[in-house]
Amino acid sequence: MNISRRGFMKLAGTGAACLGLTDLGFDLDPARVVAADLKLEGAREVLSICHFCSCGCNVIMSIKDGKMVAAEGDPDFPVSEGALCAKGAAFQSMHYSEQRLQKPLYRAPGSENWEEKDWDFVLDRIARKIKDTRDRDFIAKNAKGLLVNRVESIFELGASQMDNEECALTHQMLTGLGVIHRDHQARV
Amino acid sequence: MTNHWIDIKNADVVLIMGSNAAEHHPISFKWVLKAKDAGAKVIHIDPKFSRTSARSDMHVPLRSGTDIALLGGMVRHILEKEQFNREYVAQYTNASFIVGEGYGFKNGLFSGYDPGAKKYDQKKWGFASDQNGVPRRDVTLKDPRCVFQLMKKHYRRYTPQKVSAVTGVPVRDLLKVYEIYGATGAAGKAGTMMYALGWTQHTVGVQNIRLSTIVQLLLGNMGVAGGGINALRGEPNVQGSTDHCILWNSLPGYLPSPTSDQVSLEEYLKVNTPATREPKSVNWWSNKPKYVVSLLKAWMGDAATSENGFGYDFLPKADPGVDYSVIFLVDRMYKGQIKGGLVLGHNPAQSMPNSNKVRKALDKLDWLAVAEIHHSETSDFWRRPGVEPKKIQTEVFLLPSCQRGEKDGSITNSGRWLMWHGKGIEPMGQSRSMGWMTVEIFKRVRALYAKESGAFPDPVLKMDWPQDYDADAVARKINGGYTRDITVNGKTFKKGEQVQGFLFLRDDGSTASLNWLYAGSYGPAGNLGRRRDLAQTAMQARIGLFPNFSWAWPVNRRILYNRASVDPNGKPYNTAQPVIAWENDKWVGDVPDGPAPPMALPGGKYPFIMQTEGMGQLYGPGRVDGPFPEHYEPAETPLKAQPFSAQLSNPCLKTAQSDMDVLAKPGDPRFPFVLTTYGVAEQWCGGVDTRNAPLLLEAEPQLYVEMSPELAKMRGIGNGDPVVVESARGRVEAIAMVTVRITPFKVLGKTVHLVGMPFCFGWTTPGAGDATNRLSSSVCDPNVSIPEYKACLVDVRKAEKVTELFV
Numbered sequence: 001m002n003i004s005r006r007g008f009m010k011l012a013g014t015g016a017a018c019l020g021l022t023d024l025g026f027d028l029d030p031a032r033v034v035a036a037d038l039k040l041e042g043a044r045e046v047l048s049i050c051h052f053c054s055c056g057c058n059v060i061m062s063i064k065d066g067k068m069v070a071a072e073g074d075p076d077f078p079v080s081e082g083a084l085c086a087k088g089a090a091f092q093s094m095h096y097s098e099q100r101l102q103k104p105l106y107r108a109p110g111s112e113n114w115e116e117k118d119w120d121f122v123l124d125r126i127a128r129k130i131k132d133t134r135d136r137d138f139i140a141k142n143a144k145g146l147l148v149n150r151v152e153s154i155f156e157l158g159a160s161q162m163d164n165e166e167c168a169l170t171h172q173m174l175t176g177l178g179v180i181h182r183d184h185q186a187r188v
Numbered sequence: 189m190t191n192h193w194i195d196i197k198n199a200d201v202v203l204i205m206g207s208n209a210a211e212h213h214p215i216s217f218k219w220v221l222k223a224k225d226a227g228a229k230v231i232h233i234d235p236k237f238s239r240t241s242a243r244s245d246m247h248v249p250l251r252s253g254t255d256i257a258l259l260g261g262m263v264r265h266i267l268e269k270e271q272f273n274r275e276y277v278a279q280y281t282n283a284s285f286i287v288g289e290g291y292g293f294k295n296g297l298f299s300g301y302d303p304g305a306k307k308y309d310q311k312k313w314g315f316a317s318d319q320n321g322v323p324r325r326d327v328t329l330k331d332p333r334c335v336f337q338l339m340k341k342h343y344r345r346y347t348p349q350k351v352s353a354v355t356g357v358p359v360r361d362l363l364k365v366y367e368i369y370g371a372t373g374a375a376g377k378a379g380t381m382m383y384a385l386g387w388t389q390h391t392v393g394v395q396n397i398r399l400s401t402i403v404q405l406l407l408g409n410m411g412v413a414g415g416g417i418n419a420l421r422g423e424p425n426v427q428g429s430t431d432h433c434i435l436w437n438s439l440p441g442y443l444p445s446p447t448s449d450q451v452s453l454e455e456y457l458k459v460n461t462p463a464t465r466e467p468k469s470v471n472w473w474s475n476k477p478k479y480v481v482s483l484l485k486a487w488m489g490d491a492a493t494s495e496n497g498f499g500y501d502f503l504p505k506a507d508p509g510v511d512y513s514v515i516f517l518v519d520r521m522y523k524g525q526i527k528g529g530l531v532l533g534h535n536p537a538q539s540m541p542n543s544n545k546v547r548k549a550l551d552k553l554d555w556l557a558v559a560e561i562h563h564s565e566t567s568d569f570w571r572r573p574g575v576e577p578k579k580i581q582t583e584v585f586l587l588p589s590c591q592r593g594e595k596d597g598s599i600t601n602s603g604r605w606l607m608w609h610g611k612g613i614e615p616m617g618q619s620r621s622m623g624w625m626t627v628e629i630f631k632r633v634r635a636l637y638a639k640e641s642g643a644f645p646d647p648v649l650k651m652d653w654p655q656d657y658d659a660d661a662v663a664r665k666i667n668g669g670y671t672r673d674i675t676v677n678g679k680t681f682k683k684g685e686q687v688q689g690f691l692f693l694r695d696d697g698s699t700a701s702l703n704w705l706y707a708g709s710y711g712p713a714g715n716l717g718r719r720r721d722l723a724q725t726a727m728q729a730r731i732g733l734f735p736n737f738s739w740a741w742p743v744n745r746r747i748l749y750n751r752a753s754v755d756p757n758g759k760p761y762n763t764a765q766p767v768i769a770w771e772n773d774k775w776v777g778d779v780p781d782g783p784a785p786p787m788a789l790p791g792g793k794y795p796f797i798m799q800t801e802g803m804g805q806l807y808g809p810g811r812v813d814g815p816f817p818e819h820y821e822p823a824e825t826p827l828k829a830q831p832f833s834a835q836l837s838n839p840c841l842k843t844a845q846s847d848m849d850v851l852a853k854p855g856d857p858r859f860p861f862v863l864t865t866y867g868v869a870e871q872w873c874g875g876v877d878t879r880n881a882p883l884l885l886e887a888e889p890q891l892y893v894e895m896s897p898e899l900a901k902m903r904g905i906g907n908g909d910p911v912v913v914e915s916a917r918g919r920v921e922a923i924a925m926v927t928v929r930i931t932p933f934k935v936l937g938k939t940v941h942l943v944g945m946p947f948c949f950g951w952t953t954p955g956a957g958d959a960t961n962r963l964s965s966s967v968c969d970p971n972v973s974i975p976e977y978k979a980c981l982v983d984v985r986k987a988e989k990v991t992e993l994f995v
Binding site for chain 2: 046047048049050051052053054055056057058059061063066067068071076078079080081083084085086087088090091093094095096097099100101102103104105106107108109110111112114119122123124125126127128129130131133134135137138140142144146147148149150151152153154155156157158159160161162163164165166167168169170171172173174175176177178179180181182183184185186187188
């Protein structure tokens with residue numbers, strides 16, 4: 001039988017629960033197992049990865065009716081063997097935190113407040129700012145007359161929080177714009 | 189990491205230095221403890237006693253910024269006690285190379301120093317070559333000008349007494365560490381080094397790492413199971429983001445960014461592609477043109493042609509000698525030269541050194557767009573304590589980012605494992621992935637250029653850019669494919685097919701790849717980052733290689749430089765835990781560093797394939813501050829003189845020049861204590877994510893400063909008292925944590941006190957305290973411009989009244 005570590009742990013868990021019943025008579029474990037089963041029943045499992053340190057612990061998200069009902073360390077991930085640290089254990093709650101930003105915000109020059117805006121407004125305006133700054137400050141040649149095709153007055157910082165695919169596109173965009181003041185957490 | 193997380197279990201000695209792995213990479217410690225259970229010795233060398241120390245066999249506190257002194261003493265011990273692996277050193281490192289007459293070392297300076305420019309003429313340090321241009325060698329290691337003898341002479345000065353006097357570590361502890369770690373030089377034994385920002389964030393950061401590699405090469409610990417130089421990378425995808433090189437000085441895949449004097453692709457490739465006449469050297473970087481051209485093709489598609497140098501002119505060029513990295517970027521922002529920018533998942537107003545300056549620099553911007561999950565000290569800089577928003581004219585955009593579980597894509601962990609993660613739920617509210625934002629922003633910029641034209645529109649308009657963000661499509665493009673039908677060695681590949689690996693990349697425009705390192709991750713067999721197969725051979729299982737789980741760059745090699753784990757005939761040094769072995773005319777085990785036979789056999793190659801000469805570099809003429817690491821004090825030091833030379837600090841250190849970049853004098857009586865900074869297990873880096881997770885904030889709620897009972901008594905501070913910590917650059921309020929975890933150091937006969945503070949608390953979390961980095965300095969290492977966060981000078985006193993903390 002080809003069995004994954006996760007499958008094995010599920011079996012072992014059931015076995016332990018049965019033992020508890022017969023040996024101890026009074027045990028909350030079976031109730032806990034039933035409760036967990038109810039929560040996860042019918043849930044779809046999707047694999048994610050903890051978004052903190054670079055151990056990259058795999059996390060199993062249980063999805064039910066479009067909601068993440070649980071997130072737990074993946075026992076089949078050979079590095080963590082199912083464990084998560086305190087930060088990794090916050091995976092699910094951080095997805096549903098009320099403190100998250102949910103709408104694009106805009107702060108006008110000199111304003112004391114944020115204003116909610118739609119995506120089109122902020123994206124169009126950022127694009128306009130980038131273009132105007134680039135057009136005004138673009139340097140085709142340096143003092144020696146050598147071709148440099150860069151803009152020094154726009155910068156980019158970040159990010160090790162992004163996926164590889166996002167990093168690759170960010171680098172490509174910055175190259176296209178000629179942004180040379182670009183850096184991220186790799187240096188700090 | 190040259191090795192990977194699980195491999196730590198294979199070590200006989202685990203040396204953790206410049207890291208608090210148990211608290212900052214908790215899961216990594218599982219493997220440290222497995223090694224320990226199997227009999228390994230675990231040594232923790234760090235200024236502060238932490239949970240890592242508690243689980244180690246030895247905790248050795250050292251004064252922050254003196255790692256080179258300690259490791260230099262180790263090199264001396266290894267050489268004098270002959271603990272090194274002689275065959276490995278003679279055959280696999282440049283120990284036998286003869287150094288040219290130009291090299292010298294006197295009074296703490298190497299030859300060729302220009303005090304005006306604060307730079308060396310590195311040409312002085314070249315090897316003596318034969319008529320073919322190949323370095324001359326003496327494999328007996330006896331020639332007085334060979335690397336081995338010069339190294340011996342250099343580190344003879346690092347006596348235990350001197351090392352002890354500088355580091356504050358008692359001689360008996362030094363000797364114990366040296367003896368235990370040096371014992372891994374025996375064939376079949378392995379020592380691993382685990383390090384983090386405690387090594388890198390110094391004005392000698394690069395040389396700290398260099399010296400650790402010297403130790404590892406001497407002991408034959410590179411390439412073997414349970415060995416290696418293992419950087420415990422911090423952020424969730426800092427490995428991947430480094431590989432994709434969002435850095436001014438690199439193109440994706442560690443290809444150098446072009447400079448203005450490299451006027452054509454031809455010139456750029458000529459300058460940057462190393463050549464060697466040494467027939468046994470693989471010199472992998474000789475393939476660089478294939479990777480560069482494939483990258484340009486991936487970026488610019490049909491607009492990159494052989495006629496236009498594949499669009500080389502479209503690339504921005506740096507001016508030689510100018511540093512565009514973050515410290516200098518901030519300095520130019522502070523001086524009003526930078527007008528706007530994008531901050532994507534970063535919090536520089538909190539996590540950059542000298543953050544008072546960073547915050548003032550942000551005030552000078554016309555516009556700023558920040559992509560974040562929560563409000564941060566950077567996004568909300570304009571309403572920080574002590575400023576009037578009305579006076580700040582910056583237009584600010586805050587773009588709500590989604591969480592990991594709300595998007596798919598890949599990350600690369602510290603062990604170079606590329607792993608795919610799936611989207612489980614829809615993004616909360618209107619939050620979106622940063623990939624989506626990037627695609628949308630550039631799409632809109634392109635539309636403006638298409639409509640209005642503007643300054644040099646070609647690179648903007650000619651980029652091959654997607655209409656929508658599709659992580660899978662980008663992952664395929666990172667791997668790369670064929671741009672036309674092509675026949676190579678009788679085999680035909682069709683346009684649009686995925687390339688099988690970087691061996692198939694070409695410099696004629698027939699292949700396109702966004703990152704050569706990742707070529708092979710998503711070849712014809714599909715996305716290997718999704719693999720979940722735990723199967724391994726018995727040999728692989730012995731060292732926990734898991735070659736079928738996910739995929740590691742390069743070419744699924746799990747342990748780098750593994751050809752150095754075998755003797756010149758291909759026999760593993762450690763027969764109980766082999767990484768690779770030459771059996772029946774082929775390699776078994778891990779993917780070897782190139783398929784060539786072992787070094788001693790016909791067609792054999794040297795093991796260090798990324799080095800031009802194929803040898804591990806005990807002598808490193810490529811570093812700007814010297815071919816051998818030398819102890820220099822931090823830029824801010826409690827000492828007025830140091831015993832190794834008259835040169836107090838790194839002669840090449842870099843610093844921005846402004847009214848806010850002030851340093852305390854050496855031995856400055858105003859700031860008598862050394863400050864080091866660190867994270868905590870329940871908070872994350874600058875802290876903005878975890879401070880917004882209530883349970884984690886409850887676990888670590890407030891900024892504190894750890895100090896010894898002796899220091900507390902001297903300053904009349906009680907445990908739990910609010911105190912003020914002050915440096916030449918700033919003032920921070922914190923709660924005193926008086927603890928024996930920190931002990932005073934005896935340095936050059938005097939008592940030196942060290943205090944330590946986490947840096948994760950910021951003002952957007954009310955009452956938690958504000959940025960510790962207001963104290964740290966932005967003086968940098970000269971090789972890579974990493975700032976010296978880990979050692980500066982402060983004073984500590986009891987606070988009369990506090991405003992940053994709820995008390």
